[in-house]
Amino acid sequence: MLDAFSRAVVSADAKGVCLGSDELAALRRHVADANIRIDATNAISQNISCIAADAVSGMVCENAGMTQPGGNCYPTRRMAACLRDGEIILRYVSYALLAGDPSVLDDRCLNGLKDTYLALGVPIKNAVRAVTIMKAATVAIITDTNSGPSAFKDISGKGSDCKNIAAEAASYFDRVINSLS
Amino acid sequence: MKSAVTTVITAADAAGRFPSLSDLEAVKESFTRAAARMQAAEKLAAGIDNVTADALNAVYNDGKYDQATRDKCARDIHHYLRLISYCLVVGGTGPLDEWGIAGMREVFRTLGIPTTAYIEAFVHIRNRVCVPRDMDQKAADEFKALIDYLINALS
Numbered sequence: 001m002l003d004a005f006s007r008a009v010v011s012a013d014a015k016g017v018c019l020g021s022d023e024l025a026a027l028r029r030h031v032a033d034a035n036i037r038i039d040a041t042n043a044i045s046q047n048i049s050c051i052a053a054d055a056v057s058g059m060v061c062e063n064a065g066m067t068q069p070g071g072n073c074y075p076t077r078r079m080a081a082c083l084r085d086g087e088i089i090l091r092y093v094s095y096a097l098l099a100g101d102p103s104v105l106d107d108r109c110l111n112g113l114k115d116t117y118l119a120l121g122v123p124i125k126n127a128v129r130a131v132t133i134m135k136a137a138t139v140a141i142i143t144d145t146n147s148g149p150s151a152f153k154d155i156s157g158k159g160s161d162c163k164n165i166a167a168e169a170a171s172y173f174d175r176v177i178n179s180l181s
Numbered sequence: 182m183k184s185a186v187t188t189v190i191t192a193a194d195a196a197g198r199f200p201s202l203s204d205l206e207a208v209k210e211s212f213t214r215a216a217a218r219m220q221a222a223e224k225l226a227a228g229i230d231n232v233t234a235d236a237l238n239a240v241y242n243d244g245k246y247d248q249a250t251r252d253k254c255a256r257d258i259h260h261y262l263r264l265i266s267y268c269l270v271v272g273g274t275g276p277l278d279e280w281g282i283a284g285m286r287e288v289f290r291t292l293g294i295p296t297t298a299y300i301e302a303f304v305h306i307r308n309r310v311c312v313p314r315d316m317d318q319k320a321a322d323e324f325k326a327l328i329d330y331l332i333n334a335l336s
Contacts (some may be wrong), residue, residue: 002185005271011183013280018226024219027270030217032213038205045199092197095190098200098208104190129204 001107004030004100015056030100033165037100040142040165044094048142052086055133059126074122082122086130093138093172097165110179116179126175135173142166183275208251211272217319222269225262225318225324233259234307236302246298256301265327272332282334296335303332 002010005016009029012019046050060066060082066073073079096102107138117124144163189204201207225232236256241248260281265275289296307328313316 001187001190002182002269003184003190006182006184007274009267009270009276013263013267013276017265018224018229018263019270020226021223024223024270028216028219031212031215034209034215037214038209041200042202042205045201048199093198094199095194096294099190101184103192104187108194133306 002099002101002103007101007103035140036162036165037038037098040162040169041094041098043141044090044138045171047137048087048090051134051137051141052090053083055130056083056086058133062129063126066126072121072126082130085127085165086134088139089131089176090134093134093169093176095170097158097169098170100168102172105172105175106179110176114180124180128180131173131180135177138169138173139166142169148160182279185271185272187275211235214319214323215251215272217317218323219267221316221320221324222266224320225266225269227263228315229259229266232262232306232309237308239305240298240301240302246295250298254298254302257299261299261303261331262306265324265331268327269323274327277327277331277334281331285334291293300335301334303328304333 005027006020008023012023014136060073060079063071065071067079068074072081089109092105096105114124117127143166186208189200191205193200193204233255236258237251240246240254241251246254261277263275264281267280268274286296304323310316310321311325312321315321316324
């Protein structure tokens, strides 16, 4: 698992040199924006069910047959597994966001996920839909657009201040979507 | 790789929990120390050749060690200093552990390399760090802590 710092170190080591001033300047910017990153991660941690459970149930609502006999979320044991997976994917996205690097998401979550879903007969299209809703909800919560300031107090900056970190979070969800489809 | 942030994430993942407030506090704490670490890494990178040469002179000039090994010793000291600069950047001992210390004992034993020369060199480097000529006090503390870590591994 790498973070933004060790990613820079690994690429410097491949060249056998110390980090140059450009790389250090980039890392200093990363440090300067640390509070926004930490608050964005905290925003996810504090809205887990708002993001994960709502996304999965939203996806199920769009496909009414899923909870009927013969559907992929019937019986509740399979619905529970679906809810649990939404939360697991969100958790690894939150780790990647905190680290500032997608390697933890790739190594520990996405590696083999599609094969597992295919083997278990999970409909990929619906899984992707749930992740898409999670992405929209996460971006909205990080930029604090849909839930109002009361939902998450003391976040560093509002709206446009969080644009970059929200885009980064969205890129991790896109990574999940790409790896599944 | 073990760094300030990945250590926290590994622990959270082992427990299966989202990053908690105390996890985030720990990450924040590491970010507040980052400025000093970056400064140390920057100064070390700028002076790495001089520091290596200075340490070599201190070790080899009294004729205690075979001069034939001088170039190889220079290469290794330079290598370890580079790894220390990486550790300063990531805020953990991961680069030293994975690229410098793992397997080191076995290599030294097999090749019959005396580690005392390295230890002398790094003790010299540690003692030569001068505040504020070379770097700030906090940066020097971070740097010396990593040199001590390496000396412990070598001895």
